[in-house]
């Protein structure tokens with residue numbers, strides 16, 4: 001996958017990590033970026049940055065009609081950045097399950113619906129790539145945000161399965177286990193954090209490098225190394241701290 005001359009679609013492109021991807025893609029020479037958001041009015045800054053290359057589209061990943069319209073509109077897509085996500089940050093025994101259901105609806109079902117709609121488009125363009133934003137919560141469970149981790153675990157399983165299913169059409173699937181990136185969602189996450197733009201550049205370089213699973217920042221690399229060294233001890237420590 002080469003970013004130069006690619007045509008990308010970014011979900012949740014209006015702020016945070018998604019906005020970083022729009023800028024990173026433009027800086028790396030993408031030919032066109034479909035910047036999508038639930039409220040397209042929030043994409044004004046993204047379009048203003050490069051009106052010739054950025055196209056704003058309305059897209060809620062839980063809305064089947066909007067996904068179908070986007071897939072019909074973006075027939076030239078070569079890279080899907082499946083980023084937009086929800087975080088209710090709740091425990092499994094929280095009084096209400098509404099947050100947990102929303103996380104699963106957006107982070108698993110919504111992102112799967114995007115891939116199902118765009119896989120034929122990518123195939124028609126010769127394969128292309130899917131860059132899937134997961135979380136370190138997709139590889140180990142942080143009990144305070146257990147329901148969010150469950151949705152990201154499910155999306156991690158989805159990527160592992162899709163990697164096999166999409167191999168025949170030559171679509172690269174890269175899972176990103178982000179740790180601590182500057183955004184609204186991470187405002188209560190302790191640092192050090194990297195900026196959304198640095199995160200985007202790290203991910204896009206890894207994609208070009210052919211990686212399938214990627215840990216893009218200090219925190220994700222620290223968690224990965226500690227977990228791999230002794231998964232049981234790592235998870236016991238998380239449990240004791242919760």
Ligand SMILES: NC(=O)c1ccc[n+]([C@@H]2O[C@H](COP(=O)([O-])OP(=O)(O)OC[C@H]3O[C@@H](n4cnc5c(N)ncnc54)[C@H](OP(=O)(O)O)[C@@H]3O)[C@@H](O)[C@H]2O)c1
Pocket residue numbers: 011012013014015016017018037038039042059060061062083084085086087106110133134135136177178179180181182183184185186189
């Ligand atoms: N920041 C971190 O440290 C970190 C770490 C690990 C993983 N992540 C993941 O990174 C992704 C982006 O999060 P962020 O950190 O940039 O947080 P953010 O600033 O809170 O942005 C979340 C984005 O997701 C969009 N979104 C929410 N529900 C959506 C839906 N149904 N359809 C389409 N878009 C939707 C939001 O759109 P609205 O503006 O309309 O709400 C917003 O653009 C998420 O998948 C998150 O789980 C972040």
